[in-house]
Structure formats: structure tokens, C-alpha cells
Amino acid sequence: MxxxxxxxxxxxxxxxxxxxxxADSSSPSPSASASSDGSAPTQAGTSFRTATEIEQGQSATASGSTGDYLYWSFPADVGRRPTVRASVKLPRTHGSQTWQLDVYDGLRRRQACQYGASTRTAAQDASQVELACVLRTVRGWAEPWADDPLPGTYYLRLTVVDLGASDLGLPVSAEVRVDSKDIGGAAAVDGSLGKPLVPGIAVKSEQGKDGSKTAVLSSFGSHDGWSSGWxxxxxxxxxxxxxxxxxxGIGGYALTRGSGRPSRVPPGV
CATH class of the missing domain: 1.10.287 (Helix Hairpins)
Structure with a gap:
């Protein structure tokens, strides 16, 4: 008993x-929700500086030509495993083409895909090509020499890497989407960055409390709700x-201590 x-x-x-x-693991993360107004970007940047910002859980589209470099950027937080998908609609008539999806972190270091086909070849006259890249889980801290994914801005680059000369400049349309899975405490480490990695040359400025203008590297920030705490x-x-x-310990003690009285009283006592 x-x-x-x-x-x-x-x-x-x-x-x-x-x-x-x-309850905590099942609750949606702010970074995985679509934009409040329902709008989605319809163009892409042509470099890291002009990369179009997208939110996780949001699909973005863009039109371009074969040979163009298309760039997007998104925030990734600690303990999350981002998954990037891209779909390229090809012209009706074309030769064999090889497309590639690259992901870079805030220091512009190319991040390897844990799994997924980030490079694929579309056969002649194929209608589209699908690409995917599942990154490693974003860590809160890493050694300076390591290339572990850290919280901050991430960049997507979509381009064709192999095609015939006659296909150069043909019109294409692309759609990209970023989602992430919350890995939770299984990926936690005893350390954290002072600030997320949001690098690059300032693309806009904001006015401080004292009236002076300071450079802002990106509109992503902790006020957007994507940067986690301790x-x-x-x-x-x-x-x-x-x-x-x-x-x-309590159960083991209860099983081994016995009733506290001898089971048999010796004769004559």
C-alpha cells in the first residue's frame, strides 16, 4: 500500500x-506567424544589401530572368530549426538547367543543409523545379571558430548555376517559404549572444531619444517578438x-526500512 x-x-x-x-511547446511562436495585414512580398533583392525581408510562415514571390540572383532575408531564433523551400516556374521551352538555393547566416557564412535537395537539375522542358533546405538548429552560443547557426538575420539566395547559353535571360518566376520547428530545451546551450547577428551596411536610419539619427541594419528586432529570452x-x-x-529515494527507503519491529521475539524475553 x-x-x-x-x-x-x-x-x-x-x-x-x-x-x-x-503547453509551451504547442503554442505558436511569433516568428512562425504570417504578416498581420496578409500581404506578401512580390519581389526579391539582387544582393545581400537589398534582400527582401520575409517572415517565417509567409510565402514570397518574385519574377526574374535566368542568370539573376534573387535574395530574401528572414529572422531565426534560438532553439528553432528553419526549413527553406523554393519553387521555380520555368519557361515553356528550355534546355536542362541546374538551380541552387543557398542559405547564409548573419555573418554571411554559407550554412550547410542538414537534409533536403538544395541543388536540382530540371530536365529539358520541365515546368518547374523544387528546392528545399533544412538547416541545423539555431544555437544560442558557439565558439568563434565554429560555423554553427546563431540567432539573427538569415539570407536566401536563389539562382541558376548551370544552363545553356540560349536559355540565359529567359523569364522565370519563383516562390519561397520559410518555416521552422521549435526544438526546445533539447538544443539549449549554457550561453547566449549579447545581440542577434544582424550585419550589413545600414539601409535606413531612425531617430534616437536625443534627436540624433542612428544607423539601423535591419527592421528585425526584439520588439517584433521573435527574439527569445532565458x-x-x-x-x-x-x-x-x-x-x-x-x-x-523515498520509495526505496520505505521498501527497505521494514516495519521497525523484530518479526519474532526471542523466548524468555
């Missing part, structure tokens, strides 16, 4: 502690582990 009570208490504590973690569900599971360890 005592062991049953101990196990029941352990299961109850596990359910109460796991509740907030499940909390992660790793704290919840650490607490669950502590509770289970304590209950296991």
Missing part, C-alpha cells in the same frame, strides 16, 4: 510538471528529474 501511494504521487507530480512544458523547457524537465529522484 505504501509503495502504491509513492508511485501514485510520482505519476501525479510528473503530470503536473509536464503540463506547462507541453526560458526553455529544459528547466521543466530538470525539475521533473529532481522530483522523480526524490520520490525514488
Amino acid at each position: 505504501r509503495v502504491t501511494r509513492v508511485l501514485s504521487a510520482a505519476l501525479l507530480a510528473l503530470g503536473l510538471a509536464a503540463g506547462p512544458a507541453v 526560458w526553455s523547457d529544459r528547466w521543466v524537465w530538470t525539475a521533473i528529474g529532481g522530483v522523480l529522484a526524490a520520490l525514488a
Whole structure:
């Protein structure tokens, strides 16, 4: 009976502690929502400086020509695994073409795809080509020599890398979309950046409290709700582990200490 009570208490504590973690992981992230006005970009930049900003969970389109470099940028936060997809609609008549989707972090370091086909060849007269790249989970901190993905601005570059001379300059249309999965405390590290990596030459300026103008590198920022804080569900599971360890100790003590009285009284006592 005592062991049953101990196990029941352990299961109850596990359910109460796991509740907030499940609710937190199922709640949508601000970075994964579409724009409030429902509008989506219909053009792309031609360089890192002019990259068109898009939100996660939002599809963007652009028209161009084979041989053009198309650039977009998006924010990625700690503990999230971004997935980038691109679809290129090709002209009705064309030869074999190879398209490539590259992803760069805030320091303009090319990020390797964990999986997905970021380079594909479209056969002659194919109507479209589909590309995808699943990045590694964004970390909160990394060694200076490492190329781990860090929070901040990420850039997409879509272009054709191999085609016949007769196909150069043909009109194409592209659609890109960025989504991400919240990995949570499994990817947490003991460290964080002072600020997200939002590099580049200033593209606009804003007026400070003292009236002076300061350069702004991007409109992405913590006020947009995408930059996370210190909390992660790793704290919840650490607490669950502590509770289970304590209950296991209590249960073991209850099983081994006995009734506290000798089972048999010696004769003559």
C-alpha cells in the first residue's frame, strides 16, 4: 500500500510538471506567424544589401530572368530549426538547367543543409523545379571558430548555376517559404549572444531619444517578438528529474526500512 501511494504521487507530480512544458511547446511562436495585414512580398533583392525581408510562415514571390540572383532575408531564433523551400516556374521551352538555393547566416557564412535537395537539375522542358533546405538548429552560443547557426538575420539566395547559353535571360518566376520547428530545451546551450547577428551596411536610419539619427541594419528586432529570452523547457524537465529522484529515494527507503519491529521475539524475553 505504501509503495502504491509513492508511485501514485510520482505519476501525479510528473503530470503536473509536464503540463506547462507541453503547453509551451504547442503554442505558436511569433516568428512562425504570417504578416498581420496578409500581404506578401512580390519581389526579391539582387544582393545581400537589398534582400527582401520575409517572415517565417509567409510565402514570397518574385519574377526574374535566368542568370539573376534573387535574395530574401528572414529572422531565426534560438532553439528553432528553419526549413527553406523554393519553387521555380520555368519557361515553356528550355534546355536542362541546374538551380541552387543557398542559405547564409548573419555573418554571411554559407550554412550547410542538414537534409533536403538544395541543388536540382530540371530536365529539358520541365515546368518547374523544387528546392528545399533544412538547416541545423539555431544555437544560442558557439565558439568563434565554429560555423554553427546563431540567432539573427538569415539570407536566401536563389539562382541558376548551370544552363545553356540560349536559355540565359529567359523569364522565370519563383516562390519561397520559410518555416521552422521549435526544438526546445533539447538544443539549449549554457550561453547566449549579447545581440542577434544582424550585419550589413545600414539601409535606413531612425531617430534616437536625443534627436540624433542612428544607423539601423535591419527592421528585425526584439520588439517584433521573435527574439527569445532565458526560458526553455529544459528547466521543466530538470525539475521533473529532481522530483522523480526524490520520490525514488523515498520509495526505496520505505521498501527497505521494514516495519521497525523484530518479526519474532526471542523466548524468555
